[in-house]
Amino acid sequence: MTLEAFKNEVLPGKNKYFRFAYSITNHRELAEDVVQEVLLKMWDHRIDLVDVKNLEAWCMRMIRNLSIDKLRVKANQNESIEKASGHFHFDPSPLEYTISNEIQNMIGNLISELPAKQQEVVKLRDVMGYSYQEMAEILEMDINTVKVTLFRARKKLREQLIDLNIHGAERA
Numbered sequence: 001m002t003l004e005a006f007k008n009e010v011l012p013g014k015n016k017y018f019r020f021a022y023s024i025t026n027h028r029e030l031a032e033d034v035v036q037e038v039l040l041k042m043w044d045h046r047i048d049l050v051d052v053k054n055l056e057a058w059c060m061r062m063i064r065n066l067s068i069d070k071l072r073v074k075a076n077q078n079e080s081i082e083k084a085s086g087h088f089h090f091d092p093s094p095l096e097y098t099i100s101n102e103i104q105n106m107i108g109n110l111i112s113e114l115p116a117k118q119q120e121v122v123k124l125r126d127v128m129g130y131s132y133q134e135m136a137e138i139l140e141m142d143i144n145t146v147k148v149t150l151f152r153a154r155k156k157l158r159e160q161l162i163d164l165n166i167h168g169a170e171r172a
Helices: 003-009 011-025 028-044 055-076 095-112 116-127 132-139 143-171
Strands: none
Touching (some): 011 055, 055 132, 116 143
């Protein structure tokens, strides 16, 4: 792969790669490191990239695997992932912003309670917009397994949201 091809085929996806790494690590600097490391590995092995059918899916799989590895290293260093997550708390602003923020946090919390595979498929499909085929390649899963996993994750999220709505209505 030439420098020009690398610039045209790989580098345009760096923001997408960052968002995916961040969705796994919940830590900005760690996600940036993951993306940088993957892009460097891709450049170092650019000759082998000619054989890759779906370069984006291959890169996303590398991002996923390296992000998970980095999290394991952090966990082994006895550093809490929650502490390192970099969540920021903003002062309250207008009502719409607050409500929107609460809903996003609530859905994010519900997603984080799902099993790991379900979290990944929800993020890849509903947050990042990948097709089932791309998800199957990224996650190294059968496409039917991806569909079933996503169905179960959405069903669980729907049930949790309905349950929260019912309990919220009872309190009001």
